Amino acid sequence: MPPAIPTCPADTDPDTMYDALDDAGCLVVAGLATPDHVAAVRAELADAMAATRVADDDPDDFYPGITRRVVALMHRSPTMRELMMHPVVEELGDRHLGPNGGKWTLNVTAALEVGPGARDQVLHREEDLYPFFPLPRPNLILATMWAMSDFTADNGGTQLVPGSHRWDADRRPGPEEIVRAEMPAGSVLVWLGGTLHGAGANVTADAWRYGVVLTYNLGWLRQEENQHVSMPLADALELPEPVRSRLGFDMDYGDGGLGFYDPRVVLGSRVSA
Ligand SMILES: O=C(O)CCC(=O)C(=O)O
Incomplete structure (x- = not known):
């Protein structure tokens, strides 16, 4: 049997989604964002995307040319903030990341356009950020790609190697093991x-293929995108507490006081003592 990416509708029960993702290492959930969500995200990011240069193609570059990439999406897109906390993602994050350290945080945000003529990106693992752990690693990261256009095998649909989350470091995929x-x-x-x-x-x-990547990591690991800079503090303080917490602005990630701060300093003039 050639490998496949399991696919399920949004109302699939959480146990089935968990098992499919755990087994294949990847899963497509259809219909999580409405056409209104998609239109709103595209509108909210349009200026930043238009102001971003299409990358030149350097065969040695990790990022292929003929692509555009916009980050800091929690600041730029209120609709992506809403989708960032989607109940299905919350459920999968709690189940896949929760057992390895309690709280988990938003790691990376990027809107990615892949244009005609772009080459395949080199295959990689999000968790290669943390090479301290030997392969296969415990779950450190959960990644999501929100399709803001249709994804096809021809227009830049993400390449995946189902099952590779359980492979040793020296195993390389054959072409027949890669699916889009x-x-x-x-x-x-x-x-x-x-x-x-x-x-x-x-x-x-x-x-052009248009997708938005949001990845999440364990709260006791450094976030790849510095969410504390990508979201100015004054704006973070206006966010609902669960959103601010997912960005990593609160304390106590893991055992103890990771990320502690003095609220009197953070809140400045709002607190007198
Ligand atoms: O755009 C995609 O489909 C995947 C992007 C990715 O893996 C990356 O930017 O590192």
């Missing part, structure tokens, strides 16, 4: 941080 995520706009591709993946080549004449 195909999903309509509004779907979410979820994968574990140990699963080999990368942006797909875009071999279409004129179709």
